[in-house]
Amino acid sequence: MxxxxxxxxxxxxxxxxxxxxxxxxxxxxxxxxxxxxxxxxxxxxxxxxxxxxxxxxxxxxxxxxxxxxxxxxxxxxxxxxxxxxxxxxxxxxxxxxxxxxxxxxxxxxxxxxxxxxxxxxxxxxxxxxxxxxxxxxxxxxxxxxxxxxLVGWESKLAYHLERVLGKKKKDRVLGGFKELALETEQPKRALVIKDALTKLDKIATEEQKYEALSCCGHEFPAELIVAMRDLYRVTKSIDTVIQAMKDGHFFYPKMRREGNIIYDRKAPARKEAFEKAMTKKERMHAACFCPLLEDFWDEMPGTFCYCAAGWPRRLFEGILETPLKIEVVKALTKGDDYCEFAIHLPEGVS
The missing domain is CATH 3.20.80.10 (Regulatory factor, effector binding domain)
Known part of the structure; x- marks a missing residue:
């Protein structure tokens, strides 16, 4: 039947x-x-x-x-x-x-x-x-x-901007968010976010923008962080952890280490489409995970991709149990056709 x-x-x-x-x-x-x-x-x-x-x-x-x-x-x-x-x-x-x-x-x-x-x-x-x-x-x-x-991106941004910059500056940056509703179409939402981040670029330092934006996006699954944290506690070897992630669960990123920096190049959201892409725009479209950003890579301020830095930040701060700085090395908003992040390890990490 x-x-x-x-x-x-x-x-x-x-x-x-x-x-x-x-x-x-x-x-x-x-x-x-x-x-x-x-x-x-x-x-x-x-x-x-x-x-x-x-x-x-x-x-x-x-x-x-x-x-x-x-x-x-x-x-x-x-x-x-x-x-x-x-x-x-x-x-x-x-x-x-x-x-x-x-x-x-x-x-x-x-x-x-x-x-x-x-x-x-x-x-x-x-x-x-x-x-x-x-x-x-x-x-x-x-x-x-x-x-x-929903991740609740706009609510998170409002909370963390107020935490980092104070209410007055937060309100100045996010004034346009009053125009947004849950049913607002993505192009309008992207334009409002673009306007807010343009204002943010004028009043905040890079450190302040990183601290606020990197707390707004997706959160790496806690269960997978705990497994690598426990491994690091036992081995005290970040190289062992990196190899375990390469050999382990598919959700872990595949990274490389150069000295005290770990590089995390994000795999494309749609691998087959990325490999078949004939133009840069097609590659960018296949690479991008973010529904907020889609088709606005050339217009959105590079500050936006501090949000994506929160993914490796949560993972490695959870493993090492210490605050870290994540650098955006390549990003679609910078004109690249893939995203890559540099995790700066503290002194003494072997």
């Missing part, structure tokens, strides 16, 4: 509140969920508040499945020996409804994510799926709400 799936077109944005849940972490697939949903509901009893959902740790995906925090919202705290009671942080989510076999949910993502990117919103690495109905025997009855949690 043909299995149908439906993506209800159009992105809806929702504010998701912090949620008290009964939670159990697994590494597996959707087939593991029905039995676990039953167990969570039995443990929660009358405290079960709404449909179960999973937090998908997409970076922790392998041939055996994906790491998932399987959650059941609670109306009140309960005692549970088998499961954890935790609070899942909320935020703004872009949502869409998938109907039909779960095997086809990737098709929904392929339609849904470009719509979110069309508004210029970076999405967090970990996603969420609310299981309104999960029917593996009659998959056409399955209904899942996809919740892509």
């Amino acid at each position: 043909m299995q149908h799936w439906v993506f209800e077109m159009g992105v809806t944005y929702k504010k998701i509140e912090d949620t008290l849940v009964l939670m159990h972490r697994i590494h597996g697939n959707v087939e593991d969920l029905p039995e676990l949903f039953v167990g969570l509901k039995q443990a929660a009893g009358l405290a079960a508040a709404s449909d179960p959902f999973v937090v998908l740790h997409f970076p922790l995906t392998d041939e055996k499945g994906v790491t998932m925090d399987v959650c059941l919202p609670l109306s009140r705290p309960i005692e549970s020996g088998k499961f954890e009671v935790v609070t899942i942080e909320g935020g703004i989510a872009a949502t869409a409804l998938h109907k039909g076999t779960y095997e086809d949910i990737k098709k929904t993502y392929r339609k849904f994510v470009p719509e979110v990117y069309g508004h210029g919103h970076p999405i967090q690495e970990n996603g969420r799926e609310v299981f309104i109905a999960l029917d593996l025997e009659n998959p056409e009855n399955t209904v899942v709400e996809i919740q892509a949690m």
Whole structure:
């Protein structure tokens, strides 16, 4: 029998509140969920508040499945020996409804994510799926709400500019942000950000811009940082860590070391398209991960790419447990067709 799936077109944005849940972490697939949903509901009893959902740790995906925090919202705290009671942080989510076999949910993502990117919103690495109905025997009855949690770039920038420069200067820089809404199209969003960063360039030092912008973007997955931090604590060898990342999980960057500098050249977002590109613009388009920046590489101030420096900053500050300076060596905003960062190691790191 043909299995149908439906993506209800159009992105809806929702504010998701912090949620008290009964939670159990697994590494597996959707087939593991029905039995676990039953167990969570039995443990929660009358405290079960709404449909179960999973937090998908997409970076922790392998041939055996994906790491998932399987959650059941609670109306009140309960005692549970088998499961954890935790609070899942909320935020703004872009949502869409998938109907039909779960095997086809990737098709929904392929339609849904470009719509979110069309508004210029970076999405967090970990996603969420609310299981309104999960029917593996009659998959056409399955209904899942996809919740892509937004990075919240503009809110982060406002917070960190105020932290670094003070409220008066922050307000002067970000005055144009009042024009932005969640549904603002990416070209308009990029122009407003360009205007703000042009103002920022006039009143802030490079150190101040780095400190604010590098805290605004995606955050390297904490679980992968811990593994390399623990390795460094034992070996005290950054070369051992670099090699372990080359040999390890696909999410780690592949880097080279020259003296006290580690160079991190970002792989292109779309490798095949990058290799087939015939023009510089095609290469830049294939290289870029950032929906805020797309097609505005020539216009956006180079300051913008301090944001991307936050990715290796979080990784290596987490490993070495000390503040670091990350230099933007090459960037699309500088006219290059790839991005590269230099991680300056402190004295005494071997």
